[in-house]
Amino acid sequence: MKRNREFLKQHRWQLGLFTVLLVIVFFAFHDAFLYTQTIGKVTHTETAISGNATNYNTDNDAQKETLYEQKLTIRILNGVHKGEQIKVKSSYAYSQIDSEKYSRGDRVFLEIKGEKQISSAIVNGVKRDQYAVLLTAALVFAILCIAGKKGARALVSLLLNIGIFICSIFLYEKGADLLKMSYALVGIFTVLTVLIVDGPNKRSFAAIVSTLLTTFLAVEVFYLALHFGGEIDYASLDYVTGGQDLETIFLAGICLTSLGAVMDVSISIAAGLNEVVEKNPEVKLRELLSSGREIGHDITGTMINVLFFTYMCGLLPVLIIKLKNSIQLLTIVRLQIPFEIARFLLGGISILLAIPVSIVITTVALKLRRKGAEA
Amino acid sequence: MILILAVLFFLLILLIGGERGAMSFIALCGNVVALAFAVLLITAGFPPLLITAVLAAAIHAITLVYQNGRNIKTFAAVISSGIMTLVLFLFVLLLSNRMHLSGLNEIDQQGDFPVYYSFHIHINMAQVAVSMIIIGLLGAVMDTSVAVASALYEVHRHSPSLKKKELFASGIVIGKDILATTLNTLYFAYIGESMMLLLYLQKYHYSFVSMMNSKAFLQEFTCIIVSAIGCMLIIPISAAVSAEMFEKKRVPEEQKKAVRQKIRQLSENLTDEYRKQADASIAEQLLELPEYQAANVVFCFASMPGEIDTSAIFADAFRRGKKVGVPKCISRGIMEVYEIKSLEDLEESGPYHIREPKGQSDGKSLEESGLILPEEIDFAVVPCVSCSGDGKRLGHGGGYYDRYLEKTRAYKAAVCRSKEMCADIPVDEHDLLMDVVISEKI
Known part of the structure; x- marks a missing residue:
């Protein structure tokens, strides 16, 4: 008993946070009343095989997959029909690429016909927002519980960055120049993030300058490669809407993409070298450079892998669908995903460039300061 | 592209x-x-x-x-x-x-x-x-x-x-x-x-x-x-x-303690005569090593009472005009190496009362202070409590040498009297292997 009470006392704010988040998640799971669309909850499913389908893009005749039909019992959660039960038919294919297999507990959007009495209804999409809330709550809880105040600071910086990014998307829609805006964004993000992470001091100053310089260099590399290597076919970029300057959008994406990684490298090197100088103010230039290289090595290997997996994971479904439609892996790599590859390579190049750039900048900044102190 | x-x-x-x-x-x-x-x-x-x-x-x-x-x-x-x-x-x-x-x-x-x-x-x-x-x-x-x-x-x-x-x-x-x-x-x-x-x-x-x-x-x-x-x-x-x-x-730390205790008891019973003879023989062999003779920068410890006498090694290195470095404790577990021109440059200091290079770092530039970087060292004479014939070394337990020598490319020679050697030295991850262990010829 006593132990329990002590535990409660020690972890009071964690428990409080947990309760608050739990309430929010619970609310998100019961927010159907906020929607104007009709939402229902699947309470019962009956699944039966309804036939076969073949993949027409392959020579292999054995490539058949089963089609299923589901009879769903759905309880309506909002609107005038709240509480009513309806039966809806739905079908899906084994692969579930453009069809969904429903199970008990799923919340779905319904399209209902008929005035007072429901004459017919179809399922029109899955309601997913409650899971978005659940995931976010889990992340917030993990960050705050593990890192306390520092975690709170990281969260604030993240929220600020997200806010600024959303604002800029609205500005873009109002007709702001995307290229100028993304340069401005890079500047704002860098200054804000570094200052929040590290506070205003000479280290952060060096880190900010090196990040900006590296990003600038990476953009130049992109233009150089474009100049000598020719245009790429932007049509294979995802989510093209027409009327967009695709080259600019791609470039803006590149600037932002590796920004976090470049900042990470710059901050680590600036902090590390500063530490070396503080411990031994008479350290030789040569040794300072080799320390910088050492720190750089330690982080780049894994950092490049972070970028690699982050970019490549999203390609998986598309890759598999295309492969299964008798397109060769090499063809796909050559013609259909050049952007992901170019983006990854440019990200890697930025990370690598960040090492010498931040070593030089930090060294210069530290030397200048020392000279200033002597004068 | x-x-x-x-x-x-x-x-x-x-x-x-x-x-x-x-x-x-x-x-x-x-x-x-x-x-x-x-x-x-x-x-x-x-x-x-x-x-x-x-x-x-x-x-x-x-x-x-x-x-x-x-x-x-x-x-x-x-x-x-x-x-x-x-x-x-x-x-x-x-x-x-x-x-x-x-x-x-x-x-x-x-x-x-x-x-x-x-x-x-x-x-x-x-x-x-x-x-x-x-x-x-x-x-x-x-x-x-x-x-x-x-x-x-x-x-x-x-x-x-x-x-x-x-x-x-x-x-x-x-x-x-x-x-x-x-x-x-x-x-x-x-x-x-x-x-x-x-x-x-x-x-x-x-x-x-x-x-x-x-x-x-x-x-x-x-x-x-x-x-x-x-x-x-x-x-x-x-x-x-x-x-x-x-x-x-x-876990090996416990075993190391036991071995250290055993060896210390052993060395207390050694006669001064045996020590003198052994130390002289060790120094003589060390000075004949081709790695030593080829080295430009030599690192050597200044011996404490009970440790192997290194004064003959110092004398030879000065005579041949080699750059000689001696360790100095900087903080717990960390040491640096400074150049000395003669044994006069040493003074007793630090928590262990080891003879160390005199206070160098205050206000002088790097060249003046005589700091030797780990990469510069060609040959290192390393003390030990005990060693095994295959190069496992047992130090005093501060980890100074293991940590420092890891950064060097130097040829590492440990010196140990044969009566203080031990066949079974417990080692863990960060213990460095010596390139050679020198003990007296019987």
Whole structure:
């Protein structure tokens, strides 16, 4: 008993946070009343095989997959029909690429016909927002519980960055120049993030300058490669809407993409070298450079892998669908995903460039300061 | 264009990273091949979840074990990252079916996909969705777990007496320091990737609510959030696993103490005459080593009472005009080496009352102070409590020499009287092997 009470006392704010988040998640799971669309909850499913389908893009005749039909019992959660039960038919294919297999507990959007009495209804999409809330709550809880105040600071910086990014998307829609805006964004993000992470001091100053310089260099590399290597076919970029300057959008994406990684490298090197100088103010230039290289090595290997997996994971479904439609892996790599590859390579190049750039900048900044102190 | 970028990337990684850059590059290529292979296997009809599990293991081996070498740090990182991946695997498995993230999203379904491609491919895309999320988080989780494990290892090395609980606590502190930048790296990586999608959603006036319910947005969103959750949870896991493993490794310390005690008792009973003879013979042999004679910069300890007398070695080195360096304690477990021109430059100081180079560093430039960098040393004469014939060395337990000599390329000669030698010296990870052990000829 006593132990329990002590535990409660020690972890009071964690428990409080947990309760608050739990309430929010619970609310998100019961927010159907906020929607104007009709939402229902699947309470019962009956699944039966309804036939076969073949993949027409392959020579292999054995490539058949089963089609299923589901009879769903759905309880309506909002609107005038709240509480009513309806039966809806739905079908899906084994692969579930453009069809969904429903199970008990799923919340779905319904399209209902008929005035007072429901004459017919179809399922029109899955309601997913409650899971978005659940995931976010889990992340917030993990960050705050593990890192306390520092975690709170990281969260604030993240929220600020997200806010600024959303604002800029609205500005873009109002007709702001995307290229100028993304340069401005890079500047704002860098200054804000570094200052929040590290506070205003000479280290952060060096880190900010090196990040900006590296990003600038990476953009130049992109233009150089474009100049000598020719245009790429932007049509294979995802989510093209027409009327967009695709080259600019791609470039803006590149600037932002590796920004976090470049900042990470710059901050680590600036902090590390500063530490070396503080411990031994008479350290030789040569040794300072080799320390910088050492720190750089330690982080780049894994950092490049972070970028690699982050970019490549999203390609998986598309890759598999295309492969299964008798397109060769090499063809796909050559013609259909050049952007992901170019983006990854440019990200890697930025990370690598960040090492010498931040070593030089930090060294210069530290030397200048020392000279200033002597004068 | 891709080719130019690839060549540039390759050149940069070699130029800036050197040998280790080449290793990172090979590891990256290994990961590319592993991923491509996994995709082909899934396409061939193998169960996606099983392939993902195997792929995750392969990626761990390539990225962590190959890149960082087989040592206790790496194993701690692999174990913790493996646990984390497994836990998230189950979590995502539960979640992704509920969230209906499989296959193509609404936007892709409207494009030219359905025109050109058949969707009846007989592959469980719900499982592929799980693979997608897991592969996405691997990089970040491995990164954090390595960072925590290797930083914690440094802590453990500098203060080996720390208990499991204290190690865990300092692991958490380390984790807090890297957390903000890790989150930022993830955030920007995904923002850059999903910018096109966000612009698309904006252009077609998706409301916030419809965005939060769309498959397109939630596929990305789930990837980033699950990765971030992984990066957070790996901190305590990695701290706990590392603390546990490093503390287990500490056991030899007890054995070392026992051996040290035994040898000290032994040496108390040695006669002065034996010592004199032995020391002279040792110095004579050492001075004949070709490695010593070729060396320009010689590192040698100034002997304390009871230790082997090194004055003959100093005398010879001065006579031959070699640059001679003597260690000086800087802080706990850390020493530096300073040049001396004669034994007059030594004075007794420090907590152990060792003869050390006189106070050099105050206000003088590097050249004046005579600091010798570890890389400069060609030949090192190393003291010990006891040594085994095959080069295992037992020091006083401060770790000064192990830590310092690790940074040198010097030829390491330990000196030890034969009666103080011991066949069975307990060693652990960070004990350095000597290149030669010199004892007197009988």
